[in-house]
Amino acid sequence: MIFPNEPGRPSSAHDSAGDVDLGRVWTSVAAEVWRRHPGRLERTAARLLRSSGLARALVTAPSLLLPWLISTVVVFGAGALISLGPGQPLVWLVAPAVAAVGIAFAYGPGIDPAWELSSSCAVSHRMVLLTRAVAVFALNAVLGLLASAASGAAAALTFGWLLPMTAVSALALAAAVAARSAVVGAGAGVAAWVITVLAGQTASGQLTASVTNAHAYLPYLAVAACCAALVIYAVRPERGLQ
Amino acid sequence: MNVVLTGVHRSFGKNKAVDGVSLELGTGVFGLLGPNGAGKTSLLRMLATVLPPSSGEIRLLERDPRRPAARREIRRRLGYLPQNLGYYPSFTVVEFIEYFALLKEMPSSAVPEAVAVAVERVDLGAKAKAKLRTLSGGMLRRVGIAQAIVNDPDLLLLDEPTAGLDPEQRVQFRALLRALAETATVIVSTHLVEDVGAACSEVALMSAGKIVFRGTPDELTARGAGHGVGDAPLERGYSAVLSAARS
Numbered sequence: 394m395i396f397p398n399e400p401g402r403p404s405s406a407h408d409s410a411g412d413v414d415l416g417r418v419w420t421s422v423a424a425e426v427w428r429r430h431p432g433r434l435e436r437t438a439a440r441l442l443r444s445s446g447l448a449r450a451l452v453t454a455p456s457l458l459l460p461w462l463i464s465t466v467v468v469f470g471a472g473a474l475i476s477l478g479p480g481q482p483l484v485w486l487v488a489p490a491v492a493a494v495g496i497a498f499a500y501g502p503g504i505d506p507a508w509e510l511s512s513s514c515a516v517s518h519r520m521v522l523l524t525r526a527v528a529v530f531a532l533n534a535v536l537g538l539l540a541s542a543a544s545g546a547a548a549a550l551t552f553g554w555l556l557p558m559t560a561v562s563a564l565a566l567a568a569a570v571a572a573r574s575a576v577v578g579a580g581a582g583v584a585a586w587v588i589t590v591l592a593g594q595t596a597s598g599q600l601t602a603s604v605t606n607a608h609a610y611l612p613y614l615a616v617a618a619c620c621a622a623l624v625i626y627a628v629r630p631e632r633g634l635q
Numbered sequence: 636m637n638v639v640l641t642g643v644h645r646s647f648g649k650n651k652a653v654d655g656v657s658l659e660l661g662t663g664v665f666g667l668l669g670p671n672g673a674g675k676t677s678l679l680r681m682l683a684t685v686l687p688p689s690s691g692e693i694r695l696l697e698r699d700p701r702r703p704a705a706r707r708e709i710r711r712r713l714g715y716l717p718q719n720l721g722y723y724p725s726f727t728v729v730e731f732i733e734y735f736a737l738l739k740e741m742p743s744s745a746v747p748e749a750v751a752v753a754v755e756r757v758d759l760g761a762k763a764k765a766k767l768r769t770l771s772g773g774m775l776r777r778v779g780i781a782q783a784i785v786n787d788p789d790l791l792l793l794d795e796p797t798a799g800l801d802p803e804q805r806v807q808f809r810a811l812l813r814a815l816a817e818t819a820t821v822i823v824s825t826h827l828v829e830d831v832g833a834a835c836s837e838v839a840l841m842s843a844g845k846i847v848f849r850g851t852p853d854e855l856t857a858r859g860a861g862h863g864v865g866d867a868p869l870e871r872g873y874s875a876v877l878s879a880a881r882s
Contacts, residue, residue: 420748423754427751427754427764505721506721507723508721509717510715515739515740
């Protein structure tokens, strides 16, 4: 650790004009050597999101391995849920909630090791969560597009679930950035998705299919119970911190 | 005053973690002492705006953290080292500190130099490009201290900062605290009485969620006169105040 008269200290009145502040020189050199040069994606994201912190959260999301794996499994699981219940509007409405809860859990207080630190930062951790959601859907959509060349099922999942959800989460993030509120962004995303699903069901005359099919009740209740359990777990008071 | 607490309470279920704490703090190093479960960490988490109080009023840096805009401004000027520092194992030291500098909304152009200064201040220059998963516990603690000071905070909150540091590093760390406290309010929660004696200008002792003593380290030492428990004078003062509070 350093103290006055060592690297990093401000110049003092005791420095004579001819003296070279080696500490400052070294810090400047170190800053240049250690400087990380953001890629094009991160620079673009920083401009669009008006935040270098959110841009960094976006590009580092896949490097947090455990949260990434959990999120991806949940997102694909929600996609499978949709393929199991085609034509059921409630399935279409519940699936994004399942995916959102999964991502929030994986990158939230349940798993993210640095959640406590993030919660004390100026960039809202809810905004960071929205950014992570965009990263999860977008990267999996890209992978889905690549897999679509080889598999029809992958194409169905990608075009029927991953790409629309990428668009919805991106819309939510854009609204959040514009309104400077993650809650507004999430609301905009949910509204857009609900309008899209209900409009589609109304056009095809299947709006009541989900509530008239008694066989669908049990899966709905199971999914709702799982979501509630995850939310309760994610927001539980931490132990040993009194 | 950078910190003003008025009748702050925080409960977890039936457990009163913080029970009616009132404090006013300006610049300097303020030590928070107390046994396990005394409420130190909960108090620090409330000051870090991570945990809202159940009741009472908190003003930080002359702002009300309940208001979103004020909370954001407070967080820009806040440094916080949690008791259990979570970290991303795949990040390097520099990447981790830089990430939190950006989340604290430091201007991007100022970040590289600020990160370099913070890394050098905790003497981790040789490990700047090392992945966090390769570091020892003491080094990780220093990474935590570096991310806390990277934005040159006006309010610095450190929960057990010297845990895992060797004696030489602890001596250096106390000097770093004194240097930072010339312009900032530094609050250090610790079990280590010798850290308080060496670095703090003022100390508070918590027991069962309440502040049972507040004064200078010398005043705490004086409370231990004639008290037999403890090896060092300050420890005797600590034990004497705690015994009195419990009885």
